[in-house]
Amino acid sequence: MMNAAPIGDAPKPDRKFALAWASFAVSIAAFGLKYAAWVNTGSVALKADALETIINVVAAAAALWAIRVAERPADDNHTYGHYKAEYLSAIVESALVLVTAYAIGKTAVEGFLRPHPETAPWIGVGLNGVATLLNLAWGLTLLRKGRAERSPALIAGGHHVISDVWTGCGLIAGLSLIPLTGWVWLDPALAALVALNVLRVGWEMLRQSVSGLMDEAPDSATLTKLREVIAETATGALEAHDIRIRTVGAITFIEFHLVVPGSMTVGVVHEICDRIEAGLRRAIGRALINIHVEPETKAKHTGILLTSPPVV
Incomplete structure (x- = not known):
């Protein structure tokens, strides 16, 4: 005898979709601030940070697609539903993160080979600080809502945004030292640290997504x-x-x-x-x-x- 339970309460795709749209908007705003910080300073580290934020924009767009697909009802070709679409989004984001880490690392090497002093460093620090605070508020929101909705795409986005916060704090501290100490080498060194942090986050996101696709048992x-x-x-x-x-x-x-x-x-x-x-x-x-x-x-x-x- 086989007894199949109903799936339970009806999902709320509109709420998840609204979060994904908000994430897309926040990522664009953060990118604009970080791009302005790089343009105003010429900092290699701030350029690296802006490159990383591009991934947030792409990932937020991928999450919009994944959440919409994941909430489709089961059909003849997908009798268990489309829930795994969100894992595909997280894997795409992980792959993009790894590519971005390579681009940032290359930028850091160029900065070591051809170091140059920044212009208007405090403007860059201020703009990056605003972007970091924006990411902190939104990253915590995504993690809380993603866990409540049990959404891999939102949780992956939240972890990525929070990684940006740690990156931003490190950059603000390091860049503030450059005009005070004259240590120009700090700029590419910070960019290299950004690349390493991106690699760490990308690997963790990829591991979690593959676990979901492979039907790993719960803890x-x-x-x-x-x-x-x-x-x-x-x-x-x-x-x-x-x-x-x-x-x-x-x-x-x-x-x-x-x-x-x-x-x-x-x-x-x-x-x-x-x-x-x-x-x-x-x-x-x-x-x-x-x-x-x-x-x-x-x-x-x-x-x-x-x-x-x-x-x-």
């Missing part, structure tokens, strides 16, 4: 929580085994075998499954749950042993 804490929910809500059943869980974007797929007494009626079994499904959805939100019901002769005694008295 141990989540697995333990779901097993506890099954044990608490399966009153009347004997055992649950072969539990498999994967998360794809905003939805979790759960499959397991439920062992019940052979004398139990189909109606009672259905009530138990409904109770389990409701408990799982309360715990994790949207989910597609498949429960394969088996008689007690199929018990493996290796899964969740349910000690409550059977209901027949």
Whole structure:
């Protein structure tokens, strides 16, 4: 017997799409500020920072596409939905980040070979500081909303924006020292640090996206929580085994075998499954749950042993 749970509450694509549009607008504003900072100073480090911000613009545009595609309902060609589209967006962003790191590194090398003093450094520091504050506010918003919506595209964008904040803080501190110390070499050195930070963030984003595409199981804490929910809500059943869980974007797929007494009626079994499904959805939100019901002769005694008295 296969019992398929409804997916749960209806998604709110308009809210996620609005966040993606706002992210696109913020990334353009930040790029404008950083571009102005570079033009006014000629700083190699600020040029590197502006190059990195171009990726934010492209990534925000990719997130707009991915979120729209991910929220499409299942169809004949995609019977499990389009949720993985957001992982594709995050992978594209990761690849672009790595390309940008190379371009920034090349800029840093050129700065070491042909160092030159900055012009109007304090204007550059001020403009970059405004962009950094803008990114801080928006990055924290994206992370909070992305986790609430369970959106890989929004979370990846939030991590990238926050990495810009750390970069911006380092650049502001370093560039402020150049007019005070006369250490011209600090400019390309800061650009090299920007490249390294971009590489770090890009690799982490790529790793997380590949994990999602490969259906990596949730962390141990989540697995333990779901097993506890099954044990608490399966009153009347004997055992649950072969539990498999994967998360794809905003939805979790759960499959397991439920062992019940052979004398139990189909109606009672259905009530138990409904109770389990409701408990799982309360715990994790949207989910597609498949429960394969088996008689007690199929018990493996290796899964969740349910000690409550059977209901027949």
